[in-house]
Amino acid sequence: MTGTRHPVRSTTPSPAKRTRTAAGPAPAAAADPIPAAAEDPVAGAGPGGPAGAAARAAAGPRLHAPAPGWSESADVVVVGSGVAGLTAALRCAAAGLRTVVVTKASLDEGSTRWAQGGIAAALGDGDTPEQHLEDTLVAGAGLCDRDAVRTLVTEGPDAVRRLIATGARFDTSAATGAIALTREGGHHRSRIAHAGGDATGAEVSRALVAAVRERGIPTVRNALVLDLLTDGAGRTAGVTLHVMGEGQHDGVGAVHAPAVVLATGGMGQVFSATTNPSVSTGDGVALALRAGAEVSDLEFVQFHPTVLFLGADAEGQQPLVSEAVRGEGAHLVDAGGVRFMTGQHELGELAPRDIVAKAITRRMQEQGAEHMYLDARHFGAAMWERRFPTILAACRAHGIDPVTEPVPVAPAAHYASGGVRTDRRGRTTVPGLYACGEVACTGVHGANRLASNSLLEGLVYAERIADDIAALHAEGALRARVPAPTAPPEPAEHPLLAPEARFAVQRIMTEGAGVLRSAASLERAAARLGQLDEDARNAFREHGKTAEPGVDSWEATNLLCVARVLVAAARERSETRGCHWRLDHPERDDTGWRRHIVVTLNPDRGLALRTTRDADLPPVRPGAPVPPPGGPVPGGAAAPSADRRHPSAAPGRDTGRDVLLPSDTVQQRPQEQ
Numbered sequence: 001m002t003g004t005r006h007p008v009r010s011t012t013p014s015p016a017k018r019t020r021t022a023a024g025p026a027p028a029a030a031a032d033p034i035p036a037a038a039e040d041p042v043a044g045a046g047p048g049g050p051a052g053a054a055a056r057a058a059a060g061p062r063l064h065a066p067a068p069g070w071s072e073s074a075d076v077v078v079v080g081s082g083v084a085g086l087t088a089a090l091r092c093a094a095a096g097l098r099t100v101v102v103t104k105a106s107l108d109e110g111s112t113r114w115a116q117g118g119i120a121a122a123l124g125d126g127d128t129p130e131q132h133l134e135d136t137l138v139a140g141a142g143l144c145d146r147d148a149v150r151t152l153v154t155e156g157p158d159a160v161r162r163l164i165a166t167g168a169r170f171d172t173s174a175a176t177g178a179i180a181l182t183r184e185g186g187h188h189r190s191r192i193a194h195a196g197g198d199a200t201g202a203e204v205s206r207a208l209v210a211a212v213r214e215r216g217i218p219t220v221r222n223a224l225v226l227d228l229l230t231d232g233a234g235r236t237a238g239v240t241l242h243v244m245g246e247g248q249h250d251g252v253g254a255v256h257a258p259a260v261v262l263a264t265g266g267m268g269q270v271f272s273a274t275t276n277p278s279v280s281t282g283d284g285v286a287l288a289l290r291a292g293a294e295v296s297d298l299e300f301v302q303f304h305p306t307v308l309f310l311g312a313d314a315e316g317q318q319p320l321v322s323e324a325v326r327g328e329g330a331h332l333v334d335a336g337g338v339r340f341m342t343g344q345h346e347l348g349e350l351a352p353r354d355i356v357a358k359a360i361t362r363r364m365q366e367q368g369a370e371h372m373y374l375d376a377r378h379f380g381a382a383m384w385e386r387r388f389p390t391i392l393a394a395c396r397a398h399g400i401d402p403v404t405e406p407v408p409v410a411p412a413a414h415y416a417s418g419g420v421r422t423d424r425r426g427r428t429t430v431p432g433l434y435a436c437g438e439v440a441c442t443g444v445h446g447a448n449r450l451a452s453n454s455l456l457e458g459l460v461y462a463e464r465i466a467d468d469i470a471a472l473h474a475e476g477a478l479r480a481r482v483p484a485p486t487a488p489p490e491p492a493e494h495p496l497l498a499p500e501a502r503f504a505v506q507r508i509m510t511e512g513a514g515v516l517r518s519a520a521s522l523e524r525a526a527a528r529l530g531q532l533d534e535d536a537r538n539a540f541r542e543h544g545k546t547a548e549p550g551v552d553s554w555e556a557t558n559l560l561c562v563a564r565v566l567v568a569a570a571r572e573r574s575e576t577r578g579c580h581w582r583l584d585h586p587e588r589d590d591t592g593w594r595r596h597i598v599v600t601l602n603p604d605r606g607l608a609l610r611t612t613r614d615a616d617l618p619p620v621r622p623g624a625p626v627p628p629p630g631g632p633v634p635g636g637a638a639a640p641s642a643d644r645r646h647p648s649a650a651p652g653r654d655t656g657r658d659v660l661l662p663s664d665t666v667q668q669r670p671q672e673q
């Protein structure tokens, strides 16, 4: 992450309360001047005030942070500035909504700019959305939501055309001038649009950032969003955030808005080695859990098989060596030069990602090796420079020349197929809270993402969210809400994790919940994660010590939160499916497990797990109050009641639409804040 990272400056509110509307002068950066102002609604809503009675309804534990010292207001807050966030922001602003983008670092920081391969869409002659749908369903291994996929593939081509109209320049065929389309693993057609050879994400990000700047959409950069604000009825009322860096717009503040779009990207940083940048710490999933939202499918983490190996101690983001390199004929070999994929799969090195990742991991374990090699010396310098300039540069920057030596590679966490559960309008189960892009679980990816579907999903579902918010706004259903006051979290019960615990979380996850998992490895991981939480509590109980609120401790706390949910879900799913490999349950079990694991966080930080079939999200109307647990859901459908979630109901024994997993142990275990 490029932004300055330091603890919050003080634990008292900033000196001046400030308010500003998004319609005011667009701040180009966190340092922009903010007109001084009137009352801060967060600070102004005391327990005896209008929202006082509703304090009970304010959702569960929050991150430890100073009270907001300044505030802004808007119609929509978009959290994150990748393909999903900026697409949503541009369309919201175009619809006349006062829109503010908040982002943790610079506008182009995030996974989007690292995307290499391209965007999948049925743009080519003879290709159809139906064929794209079929390929996506196969990759998703029986867990895709067919309607969500149909939306993706039918709206995808026009969404890509709109992206081009926004300014993105894709590679074109020299002969016809049409968009050049290539093929990737799992696609039966050439339907991957790419830019700059292997620099698609950088071009998408450049175009969207330029458009946001051109249209003067207010952005707050170097700002970490902490938690959701809700009103007395549990509806979205905005977010709290901490602005890092210099300037008036500093410290912890709030942006008040009746609609919040989470577009915070993935959670790859939960593992030691990942292709994701340092901002991908699962903040959006952790925030949504604390706000009471449902998350789903977190056990499905796609590991990219060929990531540049930078040493056993290397942590954080590591360069990807795209499967297109294998597509062009590179070989996977061990230290003895043996091509170990031969005979493993009919497609050899071009087998699906999960198969290749598993084969590499197995070979490493068998040989006690830290990595394998990708040998593409036969490409020659000219081909490397023309076809894979980004990868060539990344390798050379780390002292490896692929033209003359094999490239050391190992699998690393790449993509979160699960996330915050949404319907096809991007609505989560918390009224007014939306999610899109990698943070969301729309049902598109099922148990495994098809290559290059993620940028497309970011585009399509961000547009749908903007349309939904605009429609609700037009009918007056989204009005400013007064945030309910929340009691500061008890450090003894909801401790922040020390910054250095981030590395412990990553090591635990890599060892216990990586490419190959088992009941034993996951049990160990769960126990060690629990111990981290317990240590933090004990430090406070015994020594009155708690980690200082700050970016690194908030991120570490969020990482622990998502790690525990991921491990809990992976323990429950006693089968192998898509990118979830259980050594002790090597077969896919359609009878018992053609279901999603849905998780919520209880106020006491215990996890509630249940399983569900596709597309049974209760309709959530962003303007309507939250129903009590088990009560009627606005719009008609019944919410899952306590007894329908009876612990005796086992997966596979479908007792109705919602079944609680036999996971009392998980349920009872206290969960990090």
Ligand SMILES: Cc1cc2nc3c(=O)[nH]c(=O)nc-3n(C[C@H](O)[C@H](O)[C@H](O)COP(=O)(O)OP(=O)(O)OC[C@H]3O[C@@H](n4cnc5c(N)ncnc54)[C@H](O)[C@@H]3O)c2cc1C
Binding pocket: 079, 080, 081, 082, 083, 084, 085, 102, 103, 104, 105, 107, 108, 109, 110, 111, 112, 113, 114, 115, 116, 117, 118, 119, 120, 200, 201, 223, 224, 225, 226, 263, 264, 265, 266, 275, 276, 277, 279, 280, 281, 283, 284, 320, 414, 415, 436, 437, 438, 439, 451, 452, 453, 454, 455, 456, 458
């Ligand atoms: C190396 C690599 C190659 C890839 N190649 C492809 C490809 O070829 N095709 C494809 O379709 N997909 C690819 N992917 C996946 C794809 O890039 C991502 O899934 C997609 O870009 C995610 O977009 P997003 O907008 O959801 O999130 P991101 O682009 O990750 O953006 C997230 C944003 O949220 C911000 N943020 C996070 N937390 C907070 C917080 N607490 N407060 C404020 N802001 C926050 C971040 O700073 C960032 O701006 C690749 C991913 C990687 C890492």
